[in-house]
Amino acid sequence: MKASTLRAWSWVHKWSSLISTVFLLMLCVTGLPLVFTHEIEHLAMRQAWAPAHPNGSRLDLDQVLSVALTRKPGEVAAFMSFDEDRPVVNVTSVTPGGKAGVYSFQPIDQTSGDPAPSVAGHPVMEFLLKLHTDMFLGLPGMLFLGAMGLLLIAALVSGVVLYAPFMRRLPFGTVRASKQARTRWLDYHNLLGAVTLAWLLVVGATGVVNTLATPILAYWKDTALKELTRAYDTPAPAAHRSSLQAAVDRARTALPGMQLQFVAFPGSAYSTDHHYAVFFHGDTPLTAHLTTPALIDARTGQLAAVAPTPWYVKTLSLSQPLHFGDYGGLALKILWALLDLATIVVLGSGLYLWLAKRKPAR
Amino acid sequence: MRKTAQQFTLWQVFRAPILIAVFSLFGLIAALLGEGAWDVVGELALASSVAATLWALATRRR
Numbered sequence: 001m002k003a004s005t006l007r008a009w010s011w012v013h014k015w016s017s018l019i020s021t022v023f024l025l026m027l028c029v030t031g032l033p034l035v036f037t038h039e040i041e042h043l044a045m046r047q048a049w050a051p052a053h054p055n056g057s058r059l060d061l062d063q064v065l066s067v068a069l070t071r072k073p074g075e076v077a078a079f080m081s082f083d084e085d086r087p088v089v090n091v092t093s094v095t096p097g098g099k100a101g102v103y104s105f106q107p108i109d110q111t112s113g114d115p116a117p118s119v120a121g122h123p124v125m126e127f128l129l130k131l132h133t134d135m136f137l138g139l140p141g142m143l144f145l146g147a148m149g150l151l152l153i154a155a156l157v158s159g160v161v162l163y164a165p166f167m168r169r170l171p172f173g174t175v176r177a178s179k180q181a182r183t184r185w186l187d188y189h190n191l192l193g194a195v196t197l198a199w200l201l202v203v204g205a206t207g208v209v210n211t212l213a214t215p216i217l218a219y220w221k222d223t224a225l226k227e228l229t230r231a232y233d234t235p236a237p238a239a240h241r242s243s244l245q246a247a248v249d250r251a252r253t254a255l256p257g258m259q260l261q262f263v264a265f266p267g268s269a270y271s272t273d274h275h276y277a278v279f280f281h282g283d284t285p286l287t288a289h290l291t292t293p294a295l296i297d298a299r300t301g302q303l304a305a306v307a308p309t310p311w312y313v314k315t316l317s318l319s320q321p322l323h324f325g326d327y328g329g330l331a332l333k334i335l336w337a338l339l340d341l342a343t344i345v346v347l348g349s350g351l352y353l354w355l356a357k358r359k360p361a362r
Numbered sequence: 363m364r365k366t367a368q369q370f371t372l373w374q375v376f377r378a379p380i381l382i383a384v385f386s387l388f389g390l391i392a393a394l395l396g397e398g399a400w401d402v403v404g405e406l407a408l409a410s411s412v413a414a415t416l417w418a419l420a421t422r423r424r
Contacts, residue, residue, distance in 0.1 A: 164376070168369050172378035173418025191418055195411040198383035202390055285397045321394060328393040328401045335408050342415065 006165065013158035018354065020151035021347050027145070027207075028344045030132040034125070035325055035336045041122050051087050052112035059110055060245040061263075064089045067113040072104050076238055079270070081262040083107070088116045100138050101130070139214050146211030152204045159193055166190055182356045189349040192342045199339045206319035216316050217269055220309070225272050228295060228304050235273035236266045242301030244276065251278035251294035254306050259283055261291055266298045274298055289327070290317050378414070385410040 033040065059067070065077055068091035075093035082089055087110045094103045107116040134141030167190065175187040248263065258280035264270035271277035275295040281288050295304040309317070321327035325336035385407045393404030 160379075163379070164372060167375045171370075171422065172375075173414070173422040175419065175423040177423045191415065194379040195382050195415050197379060198386035199390070199408065199411060202387070285400075286395050289394075318394075322390065328405055331405045332393055332401070332408070335405060335412065338412050 001161075001165065006162075009158045009161045013155055013162055014354065016151040016154035016158065017347075017350050020148040020155065021351055023145065023148040024152055025344065025347050026135075027132060027148075028340050028347065030128045032337055032340050034128055034132055035333050035340070037125050037129075038326065039330070039333075041120050041125060044122050045117070045119055047117050049086075049117050051109050051116075052114055054087075054111065056111050058087060059113055061089065061248060062244050063113065064108050064110060065091060065244055068106050068108055069093060071106065071115075075104060076267070077265045078103065078268040079262055079264055080244075082260060083119075086116070087111055142211045142214065146208045149204050149208035149211065153201065153208075156193075156197060156201055156204070160197065163190060163194065182353065185349040185352055185356075189346055189353060192346045192349075196339050196342045196346065200343055203323055203325075206323040209316055209319035210323055213316055214269075216312055220313050221272060224307060224310055225295070228307075229272045229274050232274050232299075236275075236298040241266070241298045242296075246301050247276040247296035247298075248278055250296055250301065250303055251276075251280070254294045254303055255280045255292060258292065264293070271295070275304055285327070289321050290314055382411050382414050 061080065065080065069075065069077060072093050075095050077091060078094050079092040080089060081092075088107045089110050091106045091108060092103050093106070105118070105121055107118055108114070109116045130136055134145065137144070166186070170187075172194070173191050175191060176183050177187075244263070248260065252260065259282070261279045261281045264277040264279065266275060267273050270279070270293070272295070274297065276298050277293040277295050279291045279293045281291050290309070292306065292308050294306050296302070297304045325332055389404040389407030389410070391404070392407060393401050396404065
């Protein structure tokens with residue numbers, strides 16, 4: 001390789017890393033416990049609980065919704081989701097026009113309407129997640145971290161190019177541990193960078209896609225779902241909505257054999273201003289991550305459309321498991337944690353090598 | 363320059379990292395698309411990256 005080409009790649013590697021390192025370190029450090037969110041919340045929040053009437057009849061979804069909103073005066077429903085292992089319905093509600101990211105989350109015993117204990121959403125984990133997602137800065141923070149992810153990809157690509165001249169005389173994995181610190185850490189940097197490369201590219205690229213969730217969903221609503229909202233010019237008023245239970249039942253008949261995942265209420269991020277969006281997922285490993293909504297007109301209760309999500313929403317859906325590492329067993333999460341730790345060493349050693357280089361040679 | 367040390371070809375430099383990358387990607391996707399045994403196969407394939415690190419630290423540190 002020509003010396004000038006090498007210098008250019010070296011420049012890309014240096015600056016893409018220098019700008020992003022502190023943020024990537026933050027992402028690695030917060031990401032480490034987040035990999036185990038489910039396990040940590042299970043340990044920290046588990047408590048003995050039984051539904052009030054285990055064998056009794058269940059409230060319908062309209063009753064659950066009304067109970068939930070009575071407890072949060074002034075708020076409107078955004079989402080409703082369903083626990084798989086207990087008869088609990090979770091209602092997420094927000095204050096209209098309120099701050100983004102502020103919401104109430106109420107698990108409700110479907111056999112009695114009583115509040116049920118939360119099994120997710122531990123405050124410490126929520127804090128870490130918020131820091132990891134947008135640093136408490138909302139959409140600009142998310143997009144900024146997405147840009148840092150792009151710099152990570154640039155650093156990885158340039159790192160691969162620079163790997164060759166450094167490794168011309170060294171067998172793979174050599175660590176000259178008895179040499180001076182700079183040589184030693186260069187070798188650790190190259191070894192750990194080489195072994196984490198593919199994983200880090202995947203986690204980095206899917207992380208970037210995840211930061212685009214808001215614009216991706218907005219674009220989907222503005223294009224594919226736009227046609228469905230033509231007939232109306234004002235949002236469906238909350239007081240004049242058709243039955244939620246009937247909407248879910250109607251949606252089920254439209255998508256037989258699929259699993260109900262959640263309902264997005266009119267005006268929420270995952271629906272239009274006029275529809276209940278009832279989301280289902282499949283039951284194979286792949287389709288479990290891919291949702292299909294049935295849109296039910298919130299005024300009439302009629303099925304407006306079954307709207308299979310376009311490729312870019314599917315990409316977003318698949319980027320989540322590939323970023324979180326939560327789609328296999330505990331072993332996969334442990335690998336995520338080990339590779340995350342290796343990434344911290346790569347970032348730290350890279351920073352050290354830059355600092356050490358800046359000091360004038362003795 | 364003193365006695366010229368042996369130079370590796372590009373292929374020799376990159377074959378181990380490429381092998382690990384291919385195993386890792388295969389593992390990530392196998393665990394996503396499959397279930398049961400495929401999860402284990404995928405995890406083992408991804409674990410090649412950790413295994414290679416431990417092997418290098420054990421045998422190539424000098």
